[in-house]
Amino acid sequence: MTGQNAEQIRDEILAYQRIQGGTSASWYVGITAEIEWRLFGEHHVPPANHWYICRQAASSTVAHEAEQALLALGFDGGHARDGEDGVFVYAYLKTAVTEP
Numbered sequence: 001m002t003g004q005n006a007e008q009i010r011d012e013i014l015a016y017q018r019i020q021g022g023t024s025a026s027w028y029v030g031i032t033a034e035i036e037w038r039l040f041g042e043h044h045v046p047p048a049n050h051w052y053i054c055r056q057a058a059s060s061t062v063a064h065e066a067e068q069a070l071l072a073l074g075f076d077g078g079h080a081r082d083g084e085d086g087v088f089v090y091a092y093l094k095t096a097v098t099e100p
Contacts, residue, residue, distance in 0.1 A: 024074030031086035
């Protein structure tokens with residue numbers, strides 16, 4: 001599967017955020033190599049009935065570019081732990097049950 005470029009990822013996450021209606025600061029953005037573990041394990045995002053989105057970047061460099069673009073727009077996050085390995089860019093609506 002070919003990954004997306006940074007602009008596509010940014011635009012799709014922003015469109016998803018607009019559908020939900022929360023402010024940028026009420027969303028968390030990150031990158032990872034292990035999307036299920038990071039979202040559902042570490043961040044405690046409920047796998048059903050919760051607002052989250054994930055996109056695969058063409059490379060880890062592209063993933064970092066997309067993440068930085070969203071952080072510049074006011075999203076919370078920027079605590080990447082996968083360094084150069086993360087190609088999945090994710091965002092979720094922060095709630096009382098999620099962990100940043």
